[in-house]
Amino acid sequence: MDERTxxxxxxxxxxxxxxxxxxxxxxxxxxxxxxxxxxxxxMSLQAVSKHVKVLGEAGLVTRSxxxxxxxxxxxxxxxxxxxxxxxxxxxxxxxxxxxxxxxLAETSGDREQHTETEAS
Amino acid sequence: MDERTxxxxxxxxxxxxxxxxxxxxxxxxxxxxxxxxxxxxxMSLQAVSKHVKVLGEAGLVTRSxxxxxxxxxxxxxxxxxxxxxxxxxxxxxxxxxxxxxxxLAETSGDREQHTETEAS
DNA sequence: TCTGTCCTCAACTTGTTGGTTGAATAAACG
DNA sequence: CGTTTATTCAACCAACAAGTTGAGGACAGA
Numbered sequence: 001m002d003e004r005t006x007x008x009x010x011x012x013x014x015x016x017x018x019x020x021x022x023x024x025x026x027x028x029x030x031x032x033x034x035x036x037x038x039x040x041x042x043m044s045l046q047a048v049s050k051h052v053k054v055l056g057e058a059g060l061v062t063r064s065x066x067x068x069x070x071x072x073x074x075x076x077x078x079x080x081x082x083x084x085x086x087x088x089x090x091x092x093x094x095x096x097x098x099x100x101x102x103x104l105a106e107t108s109g110d111r112e113q114h115t116e117t118e119a120s
Numbered sequence: 121m122d123e124r125t126x127x128x129x130x131x132x133x134x135x136x137x138x139x140x141x142x143x144x145x146x147x148x149x150x151x152x153x154x155x156x157x158x159x160x161x162x163m164s165l166q167a168v169s170k171h172v173k174v175l176g177e178a179g180l181v182t183r184s185x186x187x188x189x190x191x192x193x194x195x196x197x198x199x200x201x202x203x204x205x206x207x208x209x210x211x212x213x214x215x216x217x218x219x220x221x222x223x224l225a226e227t228s229g230d231r232e233q234h235t236e237t238e239a240s
Numbered sequence: 241t242c243t244g245t246c247c248t249c250a251a252c253t254t255g256t257t258g259g260t261t262g263a264a265t266a267a268a269c270g
Numbered sequence: 271c272g273t274t275t276a277t278t279c280a281a282c283c284a285a286c287a288a289g290t291t292g293a294g295g296a297c298a299g300a
Contacts, residue, residue, distance in 0.1 A: 165276090166278075
């Protein structure tokens with residue numbers, strides 16, 4: 001399994017959790033520390049720390065250090081990777097839907113089927 | 121937790137598995153039955169059936185019935201939902217990065233900081 | 241160096257997931 | 271009706287994920 005595949009595994013898995021998607025939404029507005037983030041959730045600070053770790057391992061966020069603070073900030077690169085993956089199949093699914101639609105319109109409006117049995 | 125949130129939970133979780141992403145890739149080319157899909161994987165047909173079920177519960181695929189065959193086909197709607205979610209935060213992350221970049225360039229190249237503290 | 245603050249690591253519990261095998265269902269065909 | 275084909279259900283297991291609590295590490299300041 002190549003690294004890109006594992007990157008996508010981790011990224012999708014990370015965003016499958018609503019708490020982590022909410023963290024992403026907050027971090028999109030501004031960087032924040034684990035402590036600051038934790039204030040908004042009904043769970044221990046350690047749990048939030050774990051969630052941030054998961055986001056980090058997925059490459060969705062990075063950490064820096066300024067004095068005692070270790071602010072978390074969003075990184076666009078993996079979002080880009082995911083976006084491209086999804087867009088590709090969204091487009092194909094739509095395309096196939098459009099063609100099926102056109103085919104149905106044709107075979108119902110026009111009774112001859114043009115012997116196009118090889119739909120491949 | 122609203123329905124849209126749960127939809128995203130299931131969709132991201134579904135795509136976190138490489139086998140299921142591969143199924144999506146195959147189905148993007150053409151509809152297929154569970155049996156046909158299973159030929160490509162080193163696992164039981166039941167396991168593939170389960171994967172397809174997960175994709176179905178996530179709303180990523182739908183089933184139809186023609187004679188004994190129950191072909192699976194890709195549905196674009198949830199891909200669209202995911203794509204929009206990701207794009208939103210990808211854009212915000214990039215935007216924030218650009219602004220930080222600009223700020224750094226400015227404060228290093230130009231020593232005055234224009235008192236633009238209100239980054240909102 | 242001691243202290244306080246911020247954060248992470250370790251160990252544990254509980255629920256979920258991905259796989260297995262064997263039995264059951266559904267529809268077409270003889 | 272019985273058989274074949276295609277698929278799912280049920281029970282089980284191992285691995286993992288999400289939360290908990292308690293202890294420990296890193297750094298700034300006195």
